Amino acid sequence: MSKRLLMLEKMTRDGSKDPFHWYALALEYAGQGRHDDALATFGALRAIDPSYVPMYLMCGTMLVKAGRLDEGRAWLADGIVVARGKGDQHALSELQQALAGAGGDDDEP
Template sequence: MSRREQIEALLADEPNDSFLLYGLAMEYRKEGAHAEALARFEQLIQQTPPYVPAYFMAGQMLAEAGRANESRTWLRDGIEEAQRQGNSHAAGEMSELLMTLGQMGE
């Protein structure tokens, strides 16, 4: 059983577990299944409170895929949410990536 399959099996019992959803998104990302990864990141930011690391990883994945405009949107939203949650470290990481994307253009 692959790591992704193991996580999916655990999610069958705990479908809203943030750590499992995040782990599944990261496995999809590693496999190059960006649409599936993005769907899990979306699921994570719909939770209450939104899961801040999902914004950063989605932004990073989209940037690597050459989808800079989408990446910028995820990062801007993530910075706002991180600030709302008092997570200055995450906001700083996303700000740094956003600045890099601004210099890269599209």
């Protein structure tokens, strides 16, 4: 197990509320093919900070690549709503492209 993974697991286990710690941990899990652990970590991050836009793109695309299309599309669509609400045009564009590439409607919510 990598030192980075161990450090991130410790920080989140110790109660870190820093969204980047949770995001980085989820990406580590995803990079190792541990999709269920990544999804659980993205879910925990969403509970801590539902406005953290990057998680929607990364979680959604991870799920789509893993063949979990409905779940992935749902994350991407939710991310579109959040990005629109924050006025984040760059993230909005990326999320719309990812959703369209996943066979979803890029105009969803």
